[in-house]
Amino acid sequence: MTAREREVLNFVSKGLKNVEIAQQLIVSENTIKKHLQNLYRKFQVTNRTQLLAKCLNYMDHV
16 A cells, blocks of 8 residues: 555545545545555445445454
């Protein structure tokens, strides 16, 4: 996971929407969507709820 993907994931975990994350990171909403697509692929999930659940599960086992 890249540093930027970790940042995006952190904002997702706080409940921010894509547009809000984009504003915080000063990038386009499409850039956020691309980061999320990469995270979904890496964690083999299809949405942010599954992503967060998988990350929480991973953190519990580290």
